[in-house]
Amino acid sequence: xxxxxxxxxVELDKNFRYEISQKIGAKSLLKCIQCGVxxxxxxxxxYVDLQPHRIVASCLLGLKEEVLSSQAIWTCSLCHRCTERxxxxxxxxxxxxxxxxxxxxxxxxxxxxxxxxxxxxxNGFVIPYSEGMKKNIDKRRARLGLPEISGPNQNEIEFIYxxxxxxxxxxxxxxxx
Amino acid sequence: MNQENQWRxxxxxxxxxxxxxxxxxxxxxxxxxxxxxxxLELEGAACCPAPGVFRAFHIPSWLIIAARNIxxxxxxxxxxxxxxxxxxxxxxDAWFEMEHEPHxxxxxxxxxxxxxxxxxxxxxxxxxxxxxxxxxxxxxxxxHVKHKFKDLKVAVHYGCHILKPSDKRPWDGEYENPTxxxxxxxxxxxxxxxxxxxxxxxGAGGAVRTAVKEVSADFTREKLxxxxxxxxxxxxxxxxxxxxxxxxxxxxxNGVYKNMIGEPFKTPxxxxxxxxxxxxxxxxxxxxxIKNHNLAGVPPFISIDPFMEIVKEQLI
Numbered sequence: 001x002x003x004x005x006x007x008x009x010v011e012l013d014k015n016f017r018y019e020i021s022q023k024i025g026a027k028s029l030l031k032c033i034q035c036g037v038x039x040x041x042x043x044x045x046x047y048v049d050l051q052p053h054r055i056v057a058s059c060l061l062g063l064k065e066e067v068l069s070s071q072a073i074w075t076c077s078l079c080h081r082c083t084e085r086x087x088x089x090x091x092x093x094x095x096x097x098x099x100x101x102x103x104x105x106x107x108x109x110x111x112x113x114x115x116x117x118x119x120x121x122x123n124g125f126v127i128p129y130s131e132g133m134k135k136n137i138d139k140r141r142a143r144l145g146l147p148e149i150s151g152p153n154q155n156e157i158e159f160i161y162x163x164x165x166x167x168x169x170x171x172x173x174x175x176x177x
Numbered sequence: 178m179n180q181e182n183q184w185r186x187x188x189x190x191x192x193x194x195x196x197x198x199x200x201x202x203x204x205x206x207x208x209x210x211x212x213x214x215x216x217l218e219l220e221g222a223a224c225c226p227a228p229g230v231f232r233a234f235h236i237p238s239w240l241i242i243a244a245r246n247i248x249x250x251x252x253x254x255x256x257x258x259x260x261x262x263x264x265x266x267x268x269x270d271a272w273f274e275m276e277h278e279p280h281x282x283x284x285x286x287x288x289x290x291x292x293x294x295x296x297x298x299x300x301x302x303x304x305x306x307x308x309x310x311x312x313x314x315x316x317x318x319x320x321h322v323k324h325k326f327k328d329l330k331v332a333v334h335y336g337c338h339i340l341k342p343s344d345k346r347p348w349d350g351e352y353e354n355p356t357x358x359x360x361x362x363x364x365x366x367x368x369x370x371x372x373x374x375x376x377x378x379x380g381a382g383g384a385v386r387t388a389v390k391e392v393s394a395d396f397t398r399e400k401l402x403x404x405x406x407x408x409x410x411x412x413x414x415x416x417x418x419x420x421x422x423x424x425x426x427x428x429x430x431n432g433v434y435k436n437m438i439g440e441p442f443k444t445p446x447x448x449x450x451x452x453x454x455x456x457x458x459x460x461x462x463x464x465x466x467i468k469n470h471n472l473a474g475v476p477p478f479i480s481i482d483p484f485m486e487i488v489k490e491q492l493i
Binding site: 024025043044047074075076077078079080081083084091093097098100101104109110112113114116117120124125126127128129133136137140141143144145146147149150151152153156157159160161163164165166169 | 190192193195196197199200202203206218220221222223224226227228229230231232233234235236237238241242245266274278281288291292294337338341342343352353377378380381382383384385387388389392393395396462463465467474475
């Protein structure tokens with residue numbers, strides 16, 4: 001996103017910064033001094049459309065749409081270097097997780113994410129354990145004398161998904177596609 | 178308290194180790210057994226759930242499912258123990274956050290009560306390496322060393338979530354220059370070599386591997402090139418997901434970046450307890466160090482034979 005963005009003051013979402021900072025663990029957003037340490041140490045810095053310090057600046061400015069639709073919030077390996085190095089203790093890696101969940105609330109989430117969450121709902125594990133792979137893995141586990149893999153009671157997991165509204169949210173993201 | 182009572186853990190398997198790299202699971206079990214530590218099975222444990230993909234989607238459910246997993250160990254009166262940095266990240270961060278935000282714990286328990294479970298939070302989730310280094314201690318491990326490598330150059334890969342966020346980890350805030358893992362590796366006579374950007378992420382986390390493959394493959398390639406450049410015989414890691422990325426990632430880089438990397442990558446990737454177990458004199462088969470197989474499409478993707486040759490020459 002190298003082209004200049006022009007917006008009138010009235011077009012900014014001035015509440016966006018507080019929408020984030022009032023959440024547990026995200027108050028630190030307001031302390032950013034734009035030094036850029038987060039971006040200089042960021043593992044994915046050369047791959048993103050908005051680097052960490054610019055995401056933070058955009059949050060503070062009220063560029064909600066730009067932030068939530070950026071590719072940057074989905075391109076983070078959660079290595080936590082930004083958070084560790086920040087001289088003002090801004091917890092960027094957590095704020096990023098929060099931004100992801102805010103985008104998800106609006107149904108804007110890459111399908112790889114929602115499909116992983118569905119996999120856990122259906123299997124209890126995020127790494128599928130089925131078909132040909134299952135046969136090979138079972139064979140090797142037996143050879144190593146390892147116990148059989150026993151997943152969770154799926155009813156419990158499903159109940160949690162329903163209770164918290166996560167199941168509804170998955171439906172919403174499915175429709176949103 | 179005798180040692181047997183002291184070292185009891187609930188073995189939280191996670192997803193990647195049991196379903197893709199049972200060799201890792203097997204080596205953890207063998208080494209802990211050898212050291213007199215008991216690993217209890219956690220019946221009904223689910224995905225941790227994955228910190229990148231799940232937390233991103235829905236924070237409260239992430240917390241509740243994590244608390245549910247921890248509560249299974251609590252029922253047995255033991256800390257959950259994981260050999261995976263990702264699971265460690267989730268379990269430990271969730272535990273830490275609930276300790277510091279009582280109303281989160283309350284919210285979680287309101288949900289858990291409906292499925293007949295309760296989260297107490299009095300038992301700290303631990304990493305395999307944490308149990309080895311902090312609970313048992315380096316001297317205790319040293320006492321068990323039987324065989325030493327004479328010449329083995331190891332590229333140690335810590336991974337991210339074993340170290341960070343550092344305020345939620347047990348390493349006294351150290352994250353840029355820790356040595357605990359190198360110390361354990363060097364007990365075996367191996368040399369932990371320095372390489373450029375040693376603490377760089379493997380490239381798998383945060384769902385980057387799942388969702389943005391090309392980014393993930395590119396920085397894994399960089400990491401692998403740095404490791405090879407330094408002349409490493411093997412890579413040692415402490416996370417099945419890093420393990421997958423560094424193992425399968427070599428195959429992927431060999432395909433996608435064929436013109437860029439020169440010779441194809443072929444550095445064997447070995448989990449810490451596999452190396453440690455060899456040095457303790459444990460049967461390689463129990464450590465999952467079995468001869469390369471002909472099961473196409475299942476791990477390990479990079480042959481460990483060159484490493485087994487070194488083992489044969491130097492240890493036996």
